Amino acid sequence: xxxxxxxxxxxxxxxxxxxxxxxAKIAQEVKRGHEVAVVVSAMAGETNKLIEYxxxxxxxxxxxxxxxxxxxxxxxxxxxxxxxxxxxxxxxRSWQGxxxxxxxxxxxxxxxxxxxxxGEIEKRMKEKEVAVVAGFQGMxxxxxxxxxxxxxxDTTAVALAAALRADRCDIYTDVEGVFTTDPHxxxxxxxxxxxxxxEMLEMAxxxxxxxxxxxxxxxxxxxxxxxxxxxxxxxxxxxxxxxxVTGEEDIMEKxxxxxxxxxxxxxxxxxxxxxxxxxxxxxxxxxLAAANINVDMIVQNISQDGKSTDMTFTLAASxxxxxxxxxxxxxxxxxxxxxxxxxxxxxxxIGIGMRSHAGVAQTTFKALAEKGINIQIISASEIKISxxxxxxxxxxxxxxxxxxxxxxxx
Amino acid sequence: xxxxxxxxxxxxxxxxxxxxxxxAKIAQEVKRGHEVAVVVSAMAGETNKLIEYxxxxxxxxxxxxxxxxxxxxxxxxxxxxxxxxxxxxxxxRSWQGxxxxxxxxxxxxxxxxxxxxxGEIEKRMKEKEVAVVAGFQGMxxxxxxxxxxxxxxDTTAVALAAALRADRCDIYTDVEGVFTTDPHxxxxxxxxxxxxxxEMLEMAxxxxxxxxxxxxxxxxxxxxxxxxxxxxxxxxxxxxxxxxVTGEEDIMEKxxxxxxxxxxxxxxxxxxxxxxxxxxxxxxxxxLAAANINVDMIVQNISQDGKSTDMTFTLAASxxxxxxxxxxxxxxxxxxxxxxxxxxxxxxxIGIGMRSHAGVAQTTFKALAEKGINIQIISASEIKISxxxxxxxxxxxxxxxxxxxxxxxx
Numbered sequence: 001x002x003x004x005x006x007x008x009x010x011x012x013x014x015x016x017x018x019x020x021x022x023x024a025k026i027a028q029e030v031k032r033g034h035e036v037a038v039v040v041s042a043m044a045g046e047t048n049k050l051i052e053y054x055x056x057x058x059x060x061x062x063x064x065x066x067x068x069x070x071x072x073x074x075x076x077x078x079x080x081x082x083x084x085x086x087x088x089x090x091x092x093r094s095w096q097g098x099x100x101x102x103x104x105x106x107x108x109x110x111x112x113x114x115x116x117x118x119g120e121i122e123k124r125m126k127e128k129e130v131a132v133v134a135g136f137q138g139m140x141x142x143x144x145x146x147x148x149x150x151x152x153x154d155t156t157a158v159a160l161a162a163a164l165r166a167d168r169c170d171i172y173t174d175v176e177g178v179f180t181t182d183p184h185x186x187x188x189x190x191x192x193x194x195x196x197x198x199e200m201l202e203m204a205x206x207x208x209x210x211x212x213x214x215x216x217x218x219x220x221x222x223x224x225x226x227x228x229x230x231x232x233x234x235x236x237x238x239x240x241x242x243x244x245v246t247g248e249e250d251i252m253e254k255x256x257x258x259x260x261x262x263x264x265x266x267x268x269x270x271x272x273x274x275x276x277x278x279x280x281x282x283x284x285x286x287x288l289a290a291a292n293i294n295v296d297m298i299v300q301n302i303s304q305d306g307k308s309t310d311m312t313f314t315l316a317a318s319x320x321x322x323x324x325x326x327x328x329x330x331x332x333x334x335x336x337x338x339x340x341x342x343x344x345x346x347x348x349x350i351g352i353g354m355r356s357h358a359g360v361a362q363t364t365f366k367a368l369a370e371k372g373i374n375i376q377i378i379s380a381s382e383i384k385i386s387x388x389x390x391x392x393x394x395x396x397x398x399x400x401x402x403x404x405x406x407x408x409x410x
Numbered sequence: 411x412x413x414x415x416x417x418x419x420x421x422x423x424x425x426x427x428x429x430x431x432x433x434a435k436i437a438q439e440v441k442r443g444h445e446v447a448v449v450v451s452a453m454a455g456e457t458n459k460l461i462e463y464x465x466x467x468x469x470x471x472x473x474x475x476x477x478x479x480x481x482x483x484x485x486x487x488x489x490x491x492x493x494x495x496x497x498x499x500x501x502x503r504s505w506q507g508x509x510x511x512x513x514x515x516x517x518x519x520x521x522x523x524x525x526x527x528x529g530e531i532e533k534r535m536k537e538k539e540v541a542v543v544a545g546f547q548g549m550x551x552x553x554x555x556x557x558x559x560x561x562x563x564d565t566t567a568v569a570l571a572a573a574l575r576a577d578r579c580d581i582y583t584d585v586e587g588v589f590t591t592d593p594h595x596x597x598x599x600x601x602x603x604x605x606x607x608x609e610m611l612e613m614a615x616x617x618x619x620x621x622x623x624x625x626x627x628x629x630x631x632x633x634x635x636x637x638x639x640x641x642x643x644x645x646x647x648x649x650x651x652x653x654x655v656t657g658e659e660d661i662m663e664k665x666x667x668x669x670x671x672x673x674x675x676x677x678x679x680x681x682x683x684x685x686x687x688x689x690x691x692x693x694x695x696x697x698l699a700a701a702n703i704n705v706d707m708i709v710q711n712i713s714q715d716g717k718s719t720d721m722t723f724t725l726a727a728s729x730x731x732x733x734x735x736x737x738x739x740x741x742x743x744x745x746x747x748x749x750x751x752x753x754x755x756x757x758x759x760i761g762i763g764m765r766s767h768a769g770v771a772q773t774t775f776k777a778l779a780e781k782g783i784n785i786q787i788i789s790a791s792e793i794k795i796s797x798x799x800x801x802x803x804x805x806x807x808x809x810x811x812x813x814x815x816x817x818x819x820x
Contacts, residue, residue: 053426057429058496062492064503069490075479075485
């Protein structure tokens with residue numbers, strides 16, 4: 001007997017038929033003798049509709065009222081799933097964020113969970129009652145409703161699993177798991193059986209869009225194994241039909257590269273010939289940080305003349321106009337030429353096996369060179385190699401790397 | 411300066427345009443210097459959609475989960491109206507039932523408000539903050555969400571007005587007020603300027619559908635004046651553009667008859683020749699009450715042979731099949747002939763002036779006789795005369811009585 005948290009995303013509860021399907025999957029786990037708690041998203045499309053309402057009333061709306069409005073979608077699915085379970089003879093009740101309670105800080109619209117007081121849920125779990133918790137929401141210590149930001153139900157699920165000391169958190173979605181890359185670009189992409197938290201973090205934050213980044217961080221910190229799997233695939237009898245995201249220690253075969261990711265909404269800024277003196281980087285990035293602009297890759301070459309150097313960094317394309325304004329209005333960069341470029345993409349190869357293998361980057365460089373793709377920036381970490389290329393080469397580069405690292409299905 | 415509770419029904423907040431319109435009306439009262447609290451319904455159609463979901467999942471759903479699902483519609487409008495007020499420079503925040511809190515008993519789906527702890531709202535009201543309260547919902551002492559049944563937001567509004575000791579509760583809806591009868595049947599129907607709680611109770615429970623019956627009972631008990639008015643009519647400068655429902659003592663001209671109401675979903679049951687012995691009525695109505703079937707009018711004639719009598723009563727047509735089952739299965743009525751008839755309607759003339767006038771009923775009898783309408787049952791109370799007629803005569807009877815009591819516009 002295990003203790004499980006099962007989370008169903010928007011497409012998995014998008015209508016009555018899908019809710020019945022989710023209830024059937026939950027019932028199956030209960031009948032196997034597991035203790036189960038459930039976390040649900042709003043029906044697909046509902047949250048967007050509510051956000052539209054808020055924007056229509058006021059583009060500069062109060063984030064507290066926004067939260068009160070958009071959190072309501074999850075309340076509906078939580079109640080409906082509890083009903084569907086009861087119909088199957090399973091004791092169940094719904095829990096809204098304030099009822100659990102899920103205590104959050106007051107960063108409305110993107111709140112962080114500070115504590116889940118799951119004592120009552122755990123007590124009832126032992127009496128075979130299935131808690132159906134509305135995801136994405138919580139309450140502040142002052143009783144206001146908060147939401148956790150896009151994909152926040154994943155974080156609710158992992159946080160609840162941690163609070164309940166669950167054996168696993170199963171994230172049901174509309175894909176079968178985590179793939180070696182985007183199957184729309186590479187049809188031969190392979191579903192991964194296991195992947196480490198660290199790899200998943202890189203995958204999630206780079207556009208794999210399967211799990212919210214924060215939920216992976218939380219899973220890693222609390223050591224909760226997370227399985228990503230499809231709610232629309234019949235069970236095969238395999239223990240883990242999806243992809244298990246878990247600690248490195250639980251992964252026997254450490255692949256050198258496990259996935260190729262890409263991100264197209266990138267922009268690049270180059271500061272040409274800035275003075276090569278200490279404190280220059282702080283002068284550039286301090287004002288950007290103050291303006292809440294996240295910078296991703298940063299590259300600075302050695303100075304050729306001992307006096308000046310070029311510095312390049314990447315950021316989200318949507319932040320580019322604001323970043324240019326901040327840089328140009330700052331007095332410290334007077335006279336410095338600032339070049340910017342949109343339409344660049346970041347392609348990354350990710351794998352924990354890199355730690356113990358030399359020369360992994362060379363495969364990337366060679367594969368891209370063979371296709372005639374120019375690498376604009378290179379950045380490498382312990383488990384990742386990223387390159388910036390012109391956006392028009394995105395698909396070509398992804399396919400080239402996927403093949404070069406031998407990730408196709410057998 | 412007055413203290414007002416303003417309630418907006420589903421059609422008055424059915425979309426962004428209507429919500430802006432409601433916010434403009436609220437802003438107007440605030441700018442006049444009034445202290446204002448607001449109660450809102452769900453957008454028109456939303457609650458029905460949520461009820462449909464519940465029925466689709468399970469016809470025999472858990473009333474607690476039903477409440478958790480259907481209460482969510484009001485949360486959306488409360489947040490949106492608060493945003494729309496903030497946009498107009500008015501301090502405002504939304505309050506869900508559990509946040510106020512609105513304490514209810516645990517009769518889920520049709521709960522009663524036991525207490526509204528409005529201390530925090532009152533404190534903020536004095537600091538010029540407008541509370542926007544989600545109507546129709548509350549919470550039980552054990553933190554479960556409850557709803558108050560159809561039209562429950564009216565009750566929330568009146569209960570909040572009582573808790574805040576408000577000077578008036580304005581119910582904004584899609585009609586201009588309470589009319590002497592249904593204007594669809596009698597185009598000359600006149601909007602009433604004032605009406606007593608007692609009259610409104612009779613009107614509401616007999617199908618006038620303007621205010622929830624319970625809200626009128628509560629207003630009468632707590633002596634809160636209630637105004638029914640349209641949110642879609644420009645203000646004329648009149649103090650009370652709608653209909654003011656208030657205590658008899660505040661009504662100068664007590665009309666003999668103030669309104670003609672009708673109800674078409676009625677059925678009639680006659681027990682032919684039942685023994686004329688003490689305790690017979692208890693044997694008939696006890697089992698019906700036990701089956702939760704409400705009986706309306708009851709008529710029993712004197713016994714002609716000293717041994718048996720006929721007894722007739724009316725009830726909602728939807729309850730007729732169950733009532734027949736209960737009566738036929740009861741051992742006490744063995745051998746009694748039970749006749750039932752659907753397609754009957756109840757027509758009533760209502761007015762507090764009846765108390766001090768004799769012969770009012772005669773006008774009803776004469777008017778119906780002139781049109782050749784047969785009266786099947788008569789029942790009269792202090793401020794009401796009701797008759798049962800064949801349903802096909804409904805409109806004709808309403809028009810005849812409306813004219814006979816001189817209720818047309820001048």
